[in-house]
Amino acid sequence: MKKTALFFFILLVFISAYGEPIGVKKPSVRNLPSEYRAVFLNFFLKHYANTQQYTEGKKYSYVVKPYISSIAGTYSLCLDIYKNGKEISEIVCLSAEDAEDLSDKLFNLPEKIDFLQLNKKPETxxxxxxxxxxxxxxxxxxxxxxxxxxxxxxxxxxxxxxxxxxxxxxxxxxxxxxxxxxxxxxxxxxxxxxxxxxxxxxxxxxxxxx
Structure with a gap:
């Protein structure tokens, strides 16, 4: 009985944390081609589990808003994270010297953001x-x-x-x-x-x- 109760407790925690989708807002790009916006959005929707493009009024466990800019050729990316779609609960930022470095760091985001889970990391x-x-x-x-x-x-x-x-x-x-x-x-x-x-x-x- 104790094992059964523990199983259902873990299942309940999992569902509450990951049962609702993660909404990804359209990225904001600065000092970069506007065409990059769709590339970054597609990256998050393709590679991270339970993500979908944000829709106003829909309920999400988390909402992520990416901000990407370029300074002197390097990339700067910040993610505003909203819990339960309300106020910002966390801001995660990173920088990368080029797009290949940025790709590596994006795939390592789960080390910083526990609710982001990779579907599968592509082979280089x-x-x-x-x-x-x-x-x-x-x-x-x-x-x-x-x-x-x-x-x-x-x-x-x-x-x-x-x-x-x-x-x-x-x-x-x-x-x-x-x-x-x-x-x-x-x-x-x-x-x-x-x-x-x-x-x-x-x-x-x-x-x-x-």
Whole structure:
């Protein structure tokens, strides 16, 4: 009987803590492409259990409001956490030097926020980044950023594409300014989505367009 009572007690605690969904509000982005907003929202909804996009008037066990900004190329993320959808109960912040570092720290959020549980941490997949550009000159090492200056990928070896048969992802509309590969917002958001989902860039291949 005691074991049965203990089981139901634990079950009741679990249901009260995790039975109701976790509402995720649309992220606020500052000094970043507006296209990033959907990328970050999709990340939370895809990778964390029992999360759903916040709807006004619906009851949630917790509500999370992400704020993401960029300062001198680095990322700053803060999460306002509301318990029972009312007043803020906690604010959790972190910073990351580039998008790959940010991805790692996002997947480690359960260490700081106990009600966030990963569905499954994706395996890291190393690929080359293939870029279409009209730029004809580039340095041996490039870093990748959006037009807002946030660092998506820190310095990696760069070389012309000569038909190498390697695993890769492709982005377009990039301009190379000395040692920085600058992507248009739409392409930057695509690359951010790949990185947040576990892709890691091990080198850059340049395809010149005319």
């Amino acid at each position: 997949k190393e690929v080359f980044l293939k870029i279409l550009t009209i730029s004809k000159k580039f340095e041996k090492k490039l870093k990748v950023s959006s037009r807002n200056g946030d660092t998506l990928v820190n310095y990696r070896n760069a070389q012309p594409f000569k038909g190498q048969n390697v695993e890769h992802i492709t982005v377009g509309e990039g301009i190379i300014n000395i040692d920085i590969l600058i992507l248009k917002n739409r392409e930057a958001a695509r690359l951010l989505g790949y990185i947040l989902n576990g892709y890691r860039i091990k080198g850059i291949l340049i395809i010149k367009t005319y």
